[in-house]
Amino acid sequence: MLDMMRKNGLTLALFALGCTAFVAFTHSLTRDTIIEQEQAQLLRVLDELLPADSHDEPLFDHCVMLTSEPFLGSRDALPVFTAMKDGQPSGYAIEAVAPDGYSGEIKLVVGINIDGTLNGVRVLNHNETPGLGDKIELKKSSWVLDFNGQSLQGEEDPRWAVRSDGGQFDAFTGATITPRAVVKAVRKVLMLVQQQPGLLSQAPSCGESL
Incomplete structure (x- = not known):
């Protein structure tokens, strides 16, 4: 035995x-x-958020790795791409993480014009529920396009919430947690650009990390 x-x-x-x-x-x-x-996928997203007419220098020549958990939602360094035109920045594409999605982290890229308005938001990766939370993907719904042209009027701007919380962004039936997490993450990226613009130029170059 x-x-x-x-x-x-x-x-x-x-x-x-x-x-x-x-x-x-x-x-x-x-x-x-x-x-x-x-x-x-990242290249496709960058082409959408920082189109060719927004820069005359390669985006990867102006990439830094930024560590800022309070604003970017991750302890890891995340890439920030600056669109340069005529020697001046015209916009940014900033990777960020919404750490409080329904099924875990939601990885985003936020495109911001130099005037502080959003050029767009795209989802790179997530594990949200198919048919519910996955509507944050552009190929599943147009919800993410609601960010286009939006801006943040101060840290306490009440519009930056889903409608059930008194804000201006729609939620999904049965899946409020997911859009709430994305709205919160995008708002924090806008706060970063408004409150800590120096971080975008002081961070180390992406180098060979991408």
Whole structure:
């Protein structure tokens, strides 16, 4: 009986080891593909939020890695791209995280014109509920376009909330948490540009990190 238990334990251990090795091998094969897909998606988003006529210098030449958890929602450094035209900044594309989505973090890119108005917002990654919270994706609904042209009139601007909280942004039926998290995250990025503009130029260059 004892030998049988040992044999079964060894079999299970070998099976677990094999599964772990297979997962690690699969991850190593797909890692480069995933990175390439993420970079391609980022390029598409940058083209939408900082179109070609907004800059005459490559965006990646003016990229910094900014660490600012209170404004960007992440302890990690996130990229900020500055659109330069005629030697002057014309706008920014700032990655941020809404940490309080219904199913975890929601990764965003926020496009802001130099006058403080929003050029647009796009969702890069999320785990929100299909059919409900995933309406923050442009391919699922036009909700995210409601940010276009909006601005923040001071830190206490009451418009920056979903309608059920007294603000101007629609929520989704049965999924208020998701749009609330996105609105809050975008508002914080606007606060960053208004209150701490120096951070955008003082952060270290992206270099080879992207």
